[in-house]
Amino acid sequence: MSQEARSNLAQAEDYLRRFRSEPLLHWIDGQPAASTASETFENCSPIDGASLGWVSQGEADDISRAAAAAGLAFEAWRSTPGTERKRVLHRVADAITDRAQEIALCESLDTGQPIRFMSQAAIRGAANFRFFADQAPRVGDGLSLPATEHVNYSTRQPIGPVGVITPWNTPFMLSTWKIAPALAAGCTVVHKPAEWSPITAALLAEIASEAGLPDGVFNVVNGMGETAGKALTQHPAIKAIAFVGESSTGSAIQAQSAPTLKRLHFELGGKNPVLVFDDADLERALDAVVFMIYSLNGERCTSSSRVLIQESIRAEFEDRLAQRVLALKVGDPLDPETEVGPMIHPRHTAKVRSYRSVAATEGATVVCGTSVEEGPADNWVNPTLFTGATNGMRIAQEEIFGPVLTSVAFEDEADAVAKANDIAYGLAGYVWTADGGRAHRVARDLDVGMVWVNSQNVRHLPTPFGGMKASGIGRDGGDWSIDFYTETKNVAVSYGQHSIPRMGVDQR
Numbered sequence: 001m002s003q004e005a006r007s008n009l010a011q012a013e014d015y016l017r018r019f020r021s022e023p024l025l026h027w028i029d030g031q032p033a034a035s036t037a038s039e040t041f042e043n044c045s046p047i048d049g050a051s052l053g054w055v056s057q058g059e060a061d062d063i064s065r066a067a068a069a070a071g072l073a074f075e076a077w078r079s080t081p082g083t084e085r086k087r088v089l090h091r092v093a094d095a096i097t098d099r100a101q102e103i104a105l106c107e108s109l110d111t112g113q114p115i116r117f118m119s120q121a122a123i124r125g126a127a128n129f130r131f132f133a134d135q136a137p138r139v140g141d142g143l144s145l146p147a148t149e150h151v152n153y154s155t156r157q158p159i160g161p162v163g164v165i166t167p168w169n170t171p172f173m174l175s176t177w178k179i180a181p182a183l184a185a186g187c188t189v190v191h192k193p194a195e196w197s198p199i200t201a202a203l204l205a206e207i208a209s210e211a212g213l214p215d216g217v218f219n220v221v222n223g224m225g226e227t228a229g230k231a232l233t234q235h236p237a238i239k240a241i242a243f244v245g246e247s248s249t250g251s252a253i254q255a256q257s258a259p260t261l262k263r264l265h266f267e268l269g270g271k272n273p274v275l276v277f278d279d280a281d282l283e284r285a286l287d288a289v290v291f292m293i294y295s296l297n298g299e300r301c302t303s304s305s306r307v308l309i310q311e312s313i314r315a316e317f318e319d320r321l322a323q324r325v326l327a328l329k330v331g332d333p334l335d336p337e338t339e340v341g342p343m344i345h346p347r348h349t350a351k352v353r354s355y356r357s358v359a360a361t362e363g364a365t366v367v368c369g370t371s372v373e374e375g376p377a378d379n380w381v382n383p384t385l386f387t388g389a390t391n392g393m394r395i396a397q398e399e400i401f402g403p404v405l406t407s408v409a410f411e412d413e414a415d416a417v418a419k420a421n422d423i424a425y426g427l428a429g430y431v432w433t434a435d436g437g438r439a440h441r442v443a444r445d446l447d448v449g450m451v452w453v454n455s456q457n458v459r460h461l462p463t464p465f466g467g468m469k470a471s472g473i474g475r476d477g478g479d480w481s482i483d484f485y486t487e488t489k490n491v492a493v494s495y496g497q498h499s500i501p502r503m504g505v506d507q508r
Helices: 002-020 059-077 082-098 099-111 119-140 171-185 199-210 226-233 247-260 282-300 311-327 346-362 415-423 434-446 480-485
Strands: 026-028 029-035 040-045 051-056 150-158 160-164 191-192 219-220 242-244 263-268 274-275 307-311 364-366 384-389 404-410 428-432 449-455 486-494
Touching: 002 099, 002 199, 002 364, 002 434, 026 059, 026 199, 040 364, 051 119, 051 150, 059 150, 059 191, 059 219, 082 119, 082 199, 099 171, 099 199, 119 171, 119 364, 119 480, 160 171, 160 415, 171 191, 171 242, 171 428, 171 480, 191 199, 191 226, 191 434, 199 263, 199 434, 219 486, 226 247, 263 364, 274 282, 274 415, 282 311, 282 428, 307 311, 311 364, 311 404, 346 364, 346 404, 404 415, 415 434, 428 434, 434 449, 480 486
Parallel strands: 160 191, 160 242, 191 219, 242 263, 274 307, 274 428, 307 404, 384 404, 428 449
Antiparallel strands: 026 029, 026 219, 040 051, 150 486, 364 384
């Protein structure tokens, strides 16, 4: 272990000491709260399997307590002037920045994500709060829509208490992405974080409370998706669910929430193509392809997990990809030099590893990077490249969600678009070409919600983020987020004596 890794580990252990001495509690109505049934579950680090402490396991009763607190706090929070909500949320952002190192180290130890990436997670979380804080004063703004005999104007009002269910990959940043706009809009929140990475959700609750967010406005209930998550999606007081996770879970939530007619926003799975044409800047394309699949351990919904390469450059590009894969630095995520850390959990590790045998059976070539799979927690997966694949193979169709890239050849523009679209998912796409007309044509024709041209995924908060097909419903970002958490109301006022049809009177 390097000196920097030892120093980071010592700091992380210091931050986590309190979670080992007593169970990590829920946060309900402005206070830490144990589960009604006093049940707990163990949280273990994916790095070495060491216990990070015990976590209160929420059930339906705990969700009901949190939903009741959110309901009671809603009227006061929605009535709080937008300028005041802005001020409070900026204080939350300031406090996140002050504790950025703590958040980064805890998240790295809790998820196995390399500290080189987690060091920016808290900063991005603070940026989410600042961006949406600035939207708060204008949340109610609408449109003036005059007609001949009436003036119409629209306004927006918060929908009510909402549920937010977030995943275990970069959990802090993703939770702020959902929670910040809900709070800015005037909604109250019940957050159910992923059971595999609960620690930074507790930190966010503490930070928000200390920054002055009123009691009951933001609540956290830990627990399993099958119990706490299901109870949240079914609770009648919860008016909307924002969920990030697997497509199959999104389907279950859609069914569970149907009886209460909840509004839903889903950011689901992806098998995102990056199309590399023979006129592309291959060095920059190579950098972007490697970064977008092997950073964050490949556990990223927008990862470019399929690379479609024009046949004329396929052999050269695959050779260069293989060299990069073999050179990736795999190891302790608390070491700043590490590029790929362990998978989040043994169950997920087994799934990711299983695709090597799938690839070999289907006839693809398997290229594996650094061998670390005898690691202490057995959560390690060698960075992997599958070459010689065809688009119909499982390795080209199924979301693996790990440091695994599948390479498929294409002949021309039409073939590239056809192969990119021949899949159940439609989250993101990446296009590398020097031909401006082709860039616009391909971006137009890809069945995805987002396209980056000659770029990796660079997030711009005012823009819409979301997918098509099995990759989701709705959009995050800018006014799209505010729209999800608000109801739009139209008011029509007569200018004067317009004609009103008469009934029930003598018309003779």
